[in-house]
Amino acid sequence: MTAPSPVAADVLAGWDPISRPPRRTLSWLALLPLLAGVAYAYQAGRGLAEARYPALAGDICPAVDVQPIFTALPGPIDPPTDRPFEGETPGEGVQRRCRFAITGADGVTQRAMGEMTVTRYPYAPVAQLYFSMDRSQASGSYFAPKDVRDVASLGEEAFAVQDGDGSFQVAARDSNLTIDLQLVVADDLAADLALRALGDGVRSSLRRLG
Numbered sequence: 001m002t003a004p005s006p007v008a009a010d011v012l013a014g015w016d017p018i019s020r021p022p023r024r025t026l027s028w029l030a031l032l033p034l035l036a037g038v039a040y041a042y043q044a045g046r047g048l049a050e051a052r053y054p055a056l057a058g059d060i061c062p063a064v065d066v067q068p069i070f071t072a073l074p075g076p077i078d079p080p081t082d083r084p085f086e087g088e089t090p091g092e093g094v095q096r097r098c099r100f101a102i103t104g105a106d107g108v109t110q111r112a113m114g115e116m117t118v119t120r121y122p123y124a125p126v127a128q129l130y131f132s133m134d135r136s137q138a139s140g141s142y143f144a145p146k147d148v149r150d151v152a153s154l155g156e157e158a159f160a161v162q163d164g165d166g167s168f169q170v171a172a173r174d175s176n177l178t179i180d181l182q183l184v185v186a187d188d189l190a191a192d193l194a195l196r197a198l199g200d201g202v203r204s205s206l207r208r209l210g
Helices: 006-014 023-050 067-072 124-138 191-209
Strands: 077-083 094-103 110-120 148-150 157-162 167-174 177-185
Touching: 067 094, 067 191, 110 191, 124 157, 124 167, 124 177, 157 191, 167 191, 177 191
Parallel strands: none
Antiparallel strands: 077 094, 094 110, 110 177, 148 157, 157 167, 167 177
């Protein structure tokens, strides 16, 4: 039998008839679904741990605080009352709306109308996501932008909007709870005074609902 040439021997020695991936790579690939499950469980647990606000039960309107607005706009008042919310809240949140009004000295003419929307989400990251979407919507469109300003020391994040037509808005998110307080004023009211009153109302309501 003729022995293979030195060149052929070298080729045969380096030839692997079956290409096999390293076993270590296969082991890591098998762990990927497990690692993904662990990461998901961690994020869900973190979200639950950050959900500091309890579930909203019943009519919360007596608990919210709009007294700073009544102080800025003295006059006969209609206290906050529950306004039914129709439809589903995104992100599996639970939403409550409270409407209030201030009348003029004659007790008939409406001087201002306001509404506070409180939304409680099951997880803080979900609240953060939808709050950022609300802020983007409040900024208006490319053709009709609105001046959205950050508000410091109000929850974890907050913003304020003044439309210039007597409409004011302050919204805040703290953990898994968001509060959106809006006010429409028929007569003149300094913007700084209006936004400060709304901010104080949101801050106090966060404390009461916590």
